[in-house]
Amino acid sequence: MIGSHLAPVLAPLPVLVPMIAAAMTLFAGRMPRLQRALTVLALTVVLVVSAMLVHLADRDGTIALQVGGWGPTEPGMGPLGITLVIDRLSALMLVVSAIVLLAVVFYAIGQGIRDGDERQPVSIFLPTYLVLAAGVFMAFSAGDLFNLFVGFEVLLSASFVLLTIGASKERVRAGISYVMVSMVSSLIFLFGIALVYATTGTLNLAELSVRLEGVPEGTRMALFAVLLVAFGIKAAVFPLSTWLPDSYPTAPAPVTAVFAGLLTKVGVYAIIRAHSLLFPGGGMDDVLLVAGLLTMLVGIFGAIAQSDIKRLLSFTLVSHIGYMVFGIALSNDLGMAGAIYYVAHHILVQTTLFLVVGLIERQAGASTLQRLGGLAAASPVLAFVFVVPALNLGGIPPFSGFIGKVALLEAGAQVGSSLAWLLVAGSVITSLLTLYVVARVWTKAFWRSRADAPEGHLSAAAPSALLADGEDIELVDRDDVGRMPVGMLVPTGALIAVGLMLTVMAGPIFAYSSRAADEVLDRGQYISAVLGDFR
Numbered sequence: 001m002i003g004s005h006l007a008p009v010l011a012p013l014p015v016l017v018p019m020i021a022a023a024m025t026l027f028a029g030r031m032p033r034l035q036r037a038l039t040v041l042a043l044t045v046v047l048v049v050s051a052m053l054v055h056l057a058d059r060d061g062t063i064a065l066q067v068g069g070w071g072p073t074e075p076g077m078g079p080l081g082i083t084l085v086i087d088r089l090s091a092l093m094l095v096v097s098a099i100v101l102l103a104v105v106f107y108a109i110g111q112g113i114r115d116g117d118e119r120q121p122v123s124i125f126l127p128t129y130l131v132l133a134a135g136v137f138m139a140f141s142a143g144d145l146f147n148l149f150v151g152f153e154v155l156l157s158a159s160f161v162l163l164t165i166g167a168s169k170e171r172v173r174a175g176i177s178y179v180m181v182s183m184v185s186s187l188i189f190l191f192g193i194a195l196v197y198a199t200t201g202t203l204n205l206a207e208l209s210v211r212l213e214g215v216p217e218g219t220r221m222a223l224f225a226v227l228l229v230a231f232g233i234k235a236a237v238f239p240l241s242t243w244l245p246d247s248y249p250t251a252p253a254p255v256t257a258v259f260a261g262l263l264t265k266v267g268v269y270a271i272i273r274a275h276s277l278l279f280p281g282g283g284m285d286d287v288l289l290v291a292g293l294l295t296m297l298v299g300i301f302g303a304i305a306q307s308d309i310k311r312l313l314s315f316t317l318v319s320h321i322g323y324m325v326f327g328i329a330l331s332n333d334l335g336m337a338g339a340i341y342y343v344a345h346h347i348l349v350q351t352t353l354f355l356v357v358g359l360i361e362r363q364a365g366a367s368t369l370q371r372l373g374g375l376a377a378a379s380p381v382l383a384f385v386f387v388v389p390a391l392n393l394g395g396i397p398p399f400s401g402f403i404g405k406v407a408l409l410e411a412g413a414q415v416g417s418s419l420a421w422l423l424v425a426g427s428v429i430t431s432l433l434t435l436y437v438v439a440r441v442w443t444k445a446f447w448r449s450r451a452d453a454p455e456g457h458l459s460a461a462a463p464s465a466l467l468a469d470g471e472d473i474e475l476v477d478r479d480d481v482g483r484m485p486v487g488m489l490v491p492t493g494a495l496i497a498v499g500l501m502l503t504v505m506a507g508p509i510f511a512y513s514s515r516a517a518d519e520v521l522d523r524g525q526y527i528s529a530v531l532g533d534f535r
Contacts, residue, residue, distance in 0.1 A: 062529035083143030088516035110487020206530035235267025249310035253358025261351030288329035296322030336517035338407030373450030400502035
């Protein structure tokens with residue numbers, strides 16, 4: 001079939017195209033229009049290619065590509081070199097990531113044009129953004145542990161630059177914390193890779209899944225525990241999540257949106273691969289269930305205590321990672337399907353909400369609830385673009401958040417253990433508290449009068465103000481407060497529309513997620529696709 005010949009050509013493009021475009025935009029640093037055109041073109045190409053890979057992976061099965069055509073050095077060994085693997089799960093992650101990255105870059109261009117290039121170092125932003133995209137796509141398509149590590153490092157190196165762009169004190173401080181945590185995570189991951197290689201003699205995921213079966217149970221669980229710690233830090237699973245709320249809120253809105261939507265999901269994706277492909281059997285399921293429950297509850301209780309919308313959303317981000325861990329740890333088809341569907345849902349919704357916070361800052365000059373009020377009357381459009389993803393995050397029917405949560409709750413009921421039922425109860429409580437949190441933002445920022453806000457009298461145009469306790473606070477000082485560029489509104493609305501498609505097309509999309517879950521849990525398909533010619 002044509003698709004079977006086309007797939008190996010398409011598989012490396014999600015990584016190659018952004019990398020090549022990053023180099024070209026770097027050389028075009030003095031030509032901002034060309035930079036923007038190249039960035040948009042590259043991410044559009046990746047989106048089209050990813051959509052084709054979704055179709056091909058769903059129709060023909062797992063796509064495996066041995067880069068360079070390196071074969072085994074001895075009979076019975078797996079392939080050497082870089083292996084790219086695209087199955088239904090990785091293809092879905094590629095297409096959702098491409099949608100988000102393309103929408104956010106349109107948002108960033110709209111924001112940069114309005115803010116002025118002298119405030120936004122666009123010549124550095126766009127090449128770095130493309131490198132980040134390449135790292136994300138590399139992680140999702142890696143077929144071996146080392147290149148998964150490389151994908152992590154590529155996206156993390158780019159994220160260090162994006163997080164500290166503008167070099168304000170707050171961003172540098174948050175960037176240092178983020179760098180330290182990320183370096184610790186990378187060192188643990190590298191240590192885990194060394195242990196795995198010393199134990200099995202390979203890093204290819206398919207070959208590892210075969211060789212680990214002959215490793216003693218205790219050694220296998222120790223290897224899994226090391227990798228889980230590394231991936232848990234990247235996914236912000238409690239108690240390894242304390243770094244996130246302090247790091248993300250300081251970055252510009254587009255950067256925060258991409259970080260919140262994608263970077264933690266790369267960690268979740270790695271957990272799925274390790275749990276289902278390398279270490280099946282449920283040896284760490286109870287640990288993951290407890291971690292999932294604590295992640296839900298600690299995250300949402302942290303969100304309740306916040307007054308800044310960015311920090312509030314950062315805590316809800318942590319909280320809803322718990323739902324994904326819950327689905328993974330159940331180790332059944334419905335739980336994995338629910339987790340995969342919820343990952344796609346959360347990438348879209350969380351990214352949209354952080355973009356909305358950028359619009360709130362543009363409209364009102366602040367993102368702190370003490371200073372906000374009357375936004376619904378001031379901008380009904382802004383009220384709409386907030387309330388739709390907020391209700392989706394809270395799991396109000398018939399939105400995709402409700403569909404994903406119902407699937408996870410049903411999967412927990414199918415397992416029927418006391419710990420699974422405890423997770424079901426925790427999921428319901430977390431969902432209700434999420435609704436409370438977004439309702440509090442709605443009532444305070446949008447519904448009440450700004451005059452009733454504790455700090456509503458402070459003018460957003462003033463360079464600074466003095467609180468009653470003598471603490472200086474910094475306020476926004478620019479003349480564009482109250483005007484939201486169309487270039488920021490349109491991509492936000494587009495992401496809302498894509499998120500609503502998860503509801504409108506819930507049947508086909510969840511059916512795809514179920515097929516992806518079956519493929520993930522049935523290791524034979526992955527192993528045969530990668531090792532079929534070498535066994």
